[in-house]
Amino acid sequence: DIxxxxxxxxLSASVGDRVTITCRASQSISSYLNWYxxxxxxxxxxxxxxxxxxxxxxxxxxxxxxxxxxxxxxxxSLQPEDFATYYCQQSYSTFSCTFGQGTKLxxx
Amino acid sequence: xxxxxxSGPGLVKPSETLSLTCTVSGGSISSSSYYWGWIRQPPGKGxxxxxxxxxxxxxxxxxxxxxxxxxxxxxxxxxxxxxxxSVTAADTAVYYCARLYYYDSSGYLNWYFDLWGRGxxxxxxx
Numbered sequence: 001d002i003x004x005x006x007x008x009x010x011l012s013a014s015v016g017d018r019v020t021i022t023c024r025a026s027q028s029i030s031s032y033l034n035w036y037x038x039x040x041x042x043x044x045x046x047x048x049x050x051x052x053x054x055x056x057x058x059x060x061x062x063x064x065x066x067x068x069x070x071x072x073x074x075x076x077s078l079q080p081e082d083f084a085t086y087y088c089q090q091s092y093s094t095f096s097c098t099f100g101q102g103t104k105l106x107x108x
Numbered sequence: 109x110x111x112x113x114x115s116g117p118g119l120v121k122p123s124e125t126l127s128l129t130c131t132v133s134g135g136s137i138s139s140s141s142y143y144w145g146w147i148r149q150p151p152g153k154g155x156x157x158x159x160x161x162x163x164x165x166x167x168x169x170x171x172x173x174x175x176x177x178x179x180x181x182x183x184x185x186x187x188x189x190x191x192x193x194s195v196t197a198a199d200t201a202v203y204y205c206a207r208l209y210y211y212d213s214s215g216y217l218n219w220y221f222d223l224w225g226r227g228x229x230x231x232x233x234x
Binding site: 001030032034036038042043044045046049050055087089091094095096097098099100101102 | 143154155156157160168169170171204206208210213216217218219220221222224225226227
């Protein structure tokens with residue numbers, strides 16, 4: 001199985017900050033990496049697919065980068081509605097996947 | 109606007125079988141380019157993929173759950189279902205159904221979950 005490790009597990013930041021979350025795969029997954037945002041009591045929402053493609057309707061302050069084993073999700077200027085938990089997910093395996101353990105982004 | 113809705117018992121006894129159904133509305137479950145999946149989330153924990161199914165019945169399962177999981181599809185009802193046998197307290201979770209979109213990117217298959225149901229909490233307890 002491909003293991004996905006996110007860092008940090010939690011992060012405190014302020015509105016307006018630039019924030020970066022990292023996801024590392026246990027083997028090369030090319031660019032088969034997706035990012036989701038989850039707010040309390042809600043289903044996850046797709047933000048980024050194929051490592052760097054922005055899902056329709058997602059604000060441009062969200063961006064993704066990376067390939068191989070190391071990936072990042074960046075929020076360029078945090079907004080109040082961005083405080084949530086973020087998950088990476090590998091889609092290298094055909095219709096089978098693993099998620100990272102999540103990064104909880106909290107208000108400082 | 110396509111929507112997914114999970115339904116099923118909220119309480120299941122240990123050793124019994126958990127059964128959930130996801131109803132797809134506003135679109136056809138038989139559309140090409142889509143698989144349909146189940147993902148769960150224990151309280152306060154992360155996401156775990158359970159399995160995925162195509163409208164033809166082709167399935168993929170999480171190896172750690174494969175011996176206990178069956179996912180099926182009923183195209184006449186626009187539904188797909190999850191059965192998880194021999195449940196324990198560790199199977200207590202919010203269960204989500206989701207649409208999996210796949211596409212060809214320069215000869216390589218890429219995919220992601222682009223639409224999710226609201227989720228349903230299933231508690232395993234006697």
